Amino acid sequence: MRSRYPRLNRRQFVAGLGAGVAVCSVIPRHVLGGESGPAANDKLNIAGIGVGGQGWGDIQAAGGGENVVALCDVDTRRSASAQQKFTAARQFRDFRKMFDEMEKQIDAVVIATPDHTHAVACMAAMTRGKHVYCEKPLAHSVYEIRQLMRAARDNKVITQMGNQGHSAETIRMFCEWIADGAIGRVTEVHASCDAFASVYSQIRNLPKVGEKHDVPAELDWDLWLGPAQFRAYNPMYAPWNWRGWMPFGTGAIGDWICHVVDPAFWALDLGAPETVLAEVDDYDPKLHADVYPPGTQVTYGFAAKGQRGPVKLVWYDGSRRPPRPKDLEEGRNPPGTGAIVIGTEGTITHGSHGAGGVRIVPEAQMRAYQQPEKTIPRVPGHHQDWLQAIRQGRQAGSNFDYGGPLAELGLLGAIAIRYPGVKLQWDGPAMRFTNHDEANQHVNPPYREGWTL
Ligand SMILES: NC(=O)c1ccc[n+]([C@@H]2O[C@H](COP(=O)([O-])OP(=O)(O)OC[C@H]3O[C@@H](n4cnc5c(N)ncnc54)[C@H](O)[C@@H]3O)[C@@H](O)[C@H]2O)c1
Structure with missing residues (x-):
């Protein structure tokens, strides 16, 4: 079934790929659905x-100015607010049923389930020609990400990953400064997250795994598990805390890299790393098959590319903290969740979500810096960028061909922390580690019976 808002043709689609900057190619009305088709400013039907x-x-944010026609949630307690606001929307628990019954009515879908069900929900939407906004990280495994990137291209739909900082003014400023040579040639990026350490490391809750709990009547636990292997319900998993459990979440690194490393990923066109090496606090191979450790440091090596030289990216979370930048004045703190970007002629620090608070340090160098022309198109916000992109027939800024490889960085780190001290060699195009067969098992972990991608 075709959406009322058509998919792009191959030329339009390819034009919008690969770039963090969305390409604007407005589709004339006759292409949008024939002379009698919908005008470009018709409301979209969103699920x-x-x-x-x-x-x-x-x-x-995405549905406020559109028609919200369907709401799907496995837990009626969690969907109550949305149900009260969007009273005309039909309610579902199973997205497969929703698509079967409402395929013709839905144009576009917003997906914000836990990480382990992103891929199955995205795929169900895209293979039916629905445009997709999916929360970060795009998926729970590298294989899933590659499949979603392929499906987005094949079905020519407009996609956006939910790293909302990508639509900020500050990330554009950062990219323009780097391109301008504000700190010379960038050699190192130190990125960190100091948030929710007790959520990401669930070691203390491991003894509770065997406990018996009744599943609340409002929750469909089997649907919540989706393609993950079966385990008994326990309120310690959902909501929210699933992020610290390996079968469902991607740890601090998977959760935050899409926010914190997005600026460097865009400005330096990092792409896939060649090497990934983890250092882990309190590593225990038995514990860390199920929960994330209390502190991780992951070093990625990126080969020289285009105009830039090789780049070292180091990620820190939990008990691991980045080194204090030498250019930072006394009395100023480095960002707790953010990045330190080191170049041959200076240092930039910034916070999370699109390089918030971006500054050249020290402040004297910032003040002396003559800011370059604004060359990157500005967008009206992340959800609006996606909605506009659907109407204009262009790709959104963090479309899956941009957001997918960014999210992959976090997932590669989450694999590397299972093998601390081993420098894993990653062959991005072949999607495999070339020096570690066991690590390759985590690139595409098996789904529970009854689920496929
Ligand atoms: N962009 C951001 O700043 C940001 C912030 C927080 C969370 N997130 C992302 O949003 C996603 C959700 O995180 P959260 O903190 O809201 O989790 P949560 O557990 O609080 O909420 C998840 C919601 O999805 C529902 N759900 C679970 N499985 C489902 C399924 N199979 N089908 C339909 N509904 C299902 C739950 O009932 C709940 O309403 C995650 O991927 C997370 O990384 C992004």
Whole structure:
């Protein structure tokens, strides 16, 4: 079934790929659906999958000015606010049923389920020609990401990953400064997250795994698990805390790299790393098959590319902290969640979500810096960029061909922390580690019976 808003043709689609900057190629009205087709400013019919938590914000931001026609959530307690606001929307628990019954009515879908069900929900939407906004990280495995990138191209749909900082003014400033040579040639990026350390490391809750709990009547636990291997319900997993459990979440690194490393990823066109090496606090191979450790440091090596030289990216979370930048004045703190970007002629620090608070340090160098022309197109916000892109027939800024490889960085780190001290060699195009067969098992972990991508 075709969406009322058509998919792009191959030329239009390819034009919008690969670049963090969305390419604007407005589709004339006759292409949008014939002379009698919908005008470009018609409202879109939006469905939300996972509408509690972050999804509640997403469905309001994306659906507020559109028609929200369907809401799907496995837990009616979590979907109550959305149900009260969008009273005309039909309610579902299973997105497969929603698509079967409403395929003709839905144009676009906003997905904000836990990480382990992103891929199955995205795929169900895209193979039916629906445009997709999916929360970060794009998926739970590298294989899933590659499949989603392929499906987005094949189905020519407009996609956006939910790293909302990508639409900020500050990330554009950062990219323009780097291109301008504000700190010379960038050699190192130190990126960190100091948030929610007790959520990401769930070691203390491991003894509770065997406990017996009744599944609340409002929750469909089997659907919540989706393609993950079966385990008994326990309120310690959901909501929110699933992020610290390996079968469901991607740890601090998977959760935050899409926000914190997005600026460097865009400005330096990092792409896939060649090497990934983890250092882990309190590593225990038995514990860390199920929960993330209390502190991780992951070093990625990127080969020289285009105009830039090789880049070292180091990620720190939990008990691991980045070194204090030498250019930072006494009395100023480095960002707790953010990045330190080191070049041959200076240092930049910034916070999370699109390089918030970006500064050249020290402040005297910032003040002396003559800012370059604004060359990167500005967008009206992340959800609006996606909605506009659908209407204009262009790709959104963090489309899956941009967001997918960014999210992959976090997932590669989450694999490397299972093999601390081993420098894993990654062959990006072949999607495999060339020096570690066991690590390759985590690139595409098996789905539970009854689920496929
Ligand atoms: N962009 C951001 O700043 C940001 C912030 C927070 C969370 N997130 C992302 O949003 C996603 C959700 O995180 P959260 O903190 O809201 O989690 P959460 O557990 O609080 O909420 C998840 C919601 O999805 C529902 N759900 C679970 N499985 C479902 C399924 N199979 N089908 C339909 N509904 C389902 C739950 O009932 C709940 O309403 C994650 O991927 C997370 O990384 C992004």
